[in-house]
Amino acid sequence: MPALPLTVLEPGRRAFDVGELWQYRDLLYFLTKREISIRYKQSLLGISWAVLQPLMTMVVFTVFLGTLAKVPSDGVPYPVFSYLGLLPWTYFSNALSRAGTSLVSNSNLLSKVYVPRVLIPLSGVLSALVDFACAFGVLVGLMFWYGLAPQLSWLLFAPLVLLTALLAQGVGMGLAALNVQFRDVQHAVPFLLQLWMFATPVVYPASLVPEKWRLLFAMNPMTGVIEAYRAAALGRAVDFAALGISAAVAAVLALLGWWRFRSMERVFADVV
C-alpha cells in the first residue's frame, strides 16, 4: 500500500507535526466558527455583547477615573484613551480565558477522538478576534466623534494583534494544560486577569508610573503592546524599545506555555 499514510504509535514524545496541522486546517475553521456561533446563541443582544463589554467598561472608567479621579490621559479625551487600552485588553483577556478553559470544556475532543490538541486553545484565541473586530468598529466611531483622524500608523495594528494573539495562545496553552490536571486554574484565571489589567496601563497612562519602576513595568508583555496600540492609533511615535522588551517576554512566556502543553499532551485523555 504505497500511497497510504503510515502512522506508527509508540510510547514517548512525538515530534510536532506541522503537516498534520495543515491537514486539519478545516477543523480549525469549524471549531472557531462553533466557538463564535454558540457563544451568543439564545441571547437577546447576540454579538452586540462583543461591543458592549469594552464600551460599558469604558463608560465606568470614564466616570470614576476620568471624571471623578481625574486620571491623566496623555492629552486625548479620556473615553478615547481608555477605550484604546480596553480594546486590546478585552481581546487579550477573552482569548486567554477561552484558551485556558478550552481543553476542559472540550474534554470529549480529548477523550473520545484524536484531533491535534493545539487546535483546541487556538480556536478560542481566534474566535475572540471576531469580538475584537466588532469592538474595533466602535473605536473608529469614537475617534470620529472626538475629531481624531485615522492614521497610516493604523497598519501597525496587524502585527500588534498578532503579538497579542501569540501571547494569549502561549499562556493560554500552558493554563489549559494545567487546568486539565488542576481545575483550580479556571477559578484563578479571572482573578489573575483582573490583577494583570491593573498592572498594565489600560485605564491609566504609563507615564503615571515612577521612572525607577519603568523597566519592571515593561516586563509585563501587555504594557508595551497596549502603549504601542495607543501610539499607533493616535499617530504618535511608538516606543519600540519598550515594545521589544514586551515582545521578548511574551515569547518566553509563550514558549513556557508551549513546553508545558507539549509535555502534558500525551496524558490529557488519561487525566481529564
Added chain:
Amino acid sequence: MSSEGASLTVAGLGKRYRVSGPRLATNSLREALVDLVKAPWRQLRELRADATTEEETFWALREVDFSVRPGEVLGVVGKNGAGKSTLLKLLARITEPTEGRITLHGRVASLLEVGTGFHPELSGRENIYLNGTILGMRKREVDQKLDEIVAFAEVERFLDTPVKRYSSGMYVRLAFAVAAHLEPEILLVDEVLAVGDADFQAKCLGKMGEVARHGRTILFVSHNMAAVQRLCTRAILLERGRLTLDADPRTVTQRYLGGEERPRFEAGARTGKAQLIAAQLLSAAGEPIERPLSTEPFVIELDYTFPTAAPGTRLGIGFLSADGVPLFTSNVRDVGLELPPKPGEYRARVTVPGGVLLAGQYHLAVCLWNPREVLDLQEPALSLTVDAGPSILYIDGPDRKGFVHLPLTWSLES
C-alpha cells in the same frame, strides 16, 4: 504473525494506568502544594517516570499482538473491563501506549462515541461539517458527501434544526452517517449499534459490510454476539487485558459465552427480594449429570430463596443457542403454578422431554420476576452440551441443522 500487507499491526501492546498514584489522586492544586510542603522528598521521587510501584498501577492491556488485513472485519469480544475500549483508544491515538507499537496504514476513523463534537445548539448541517472535520475530513469532502450523509441519516427535513431538538435515534443516525461516509482505510466501531431501531441497525451493518468489501478494515467492538457473527470475518477475545483467542467469529463468540466460570450467580440483576442460588442438571432418575442425551429426558433443578415475602413472583427458564439467540422460554405460569409467597428457600424442577433438543451447545437463562420488575436474572445460569442419542435423526452424523426437533407429519404422494 505476519504483518506483511496488513493495514493494522499491533505488537507487544500494553497500556498501564495508575490506580491510586499520588499524582493522580491529587486533584487540586492546594493538595498538591500541601503534599509538596509535607513531603518534598517523596514528591521529587514521584516526578521521576519510573517511580510508580506495581500496586499503584494496573495493566488494562498487555502483550497484545495481532494484525488485520484490508477487507477484514475484526470483532473484538470481551467482558467489561477486559481492555476492549482501551485497545480502541490506543488505536484511535486518544491515549498513548505504555509499551509496544501500533502500525497503521491509512486514515483511521473512530466511532468510539457517536457524535463527538456535536454541539446541541448547532444545526444538523453545522454539526455534519464539524464532526466530519473532527474525524479528519476536509471541508471539500464533506461538501461532496453532504447529500449522501443526509439521505443515509434520514434527516432531510431537519437539516437546519439545532440537534438538541433531534430524537436520540436521529442523533445517532446522523453521527453514524458522517463517520460511515468518511471512507477511512481503518474504521473503529464501538457499540454504536446499541442505539437506534432495528431498521437502522440493519442499515449500519449493511454499510459496514459495504465498507469492508471496498477493501477497508473494520474493528468492531460489541457485546452483540449475533452481530459479531454476522458481520465479522475474524474475531479476537480479550480477557483481563490479554488476547486469549484469535479465530473465526463463531469459535470466539462461543468461547466468550461459554467460557465463564459457573455457577456465577453474583452478576445477576439482584434486588435482594428473590434470588437464584443454584442450577443443576439431573437425569430423569435424579442423578446429577454433565451432558444429557438428546433422546433422554433430563431435569433442571433450580434452588432459589425469598429473603422476604414475595407474592406474585414467577420463575422461568429460557434456552439460548451457543451464539446467544433465544430459542424458547418456559415459566411456572404456563402450567398454572404459583410459587410459595412466604420467605424461605425453595427448589423447583423442570423436565425437558427427550427428543426435543437437538445435539449441540446451549445456554440456559433463569429469571425470577414479578409484573413490576426483574428480581434476579442469570444469563446464562448454566451452559450445557447435549450429546446425540441413539436416534435416526443422527443417521448422517451429529451435526444436524437447527436446535429443536418437532414431531411433524409427512406424507408422500406419487
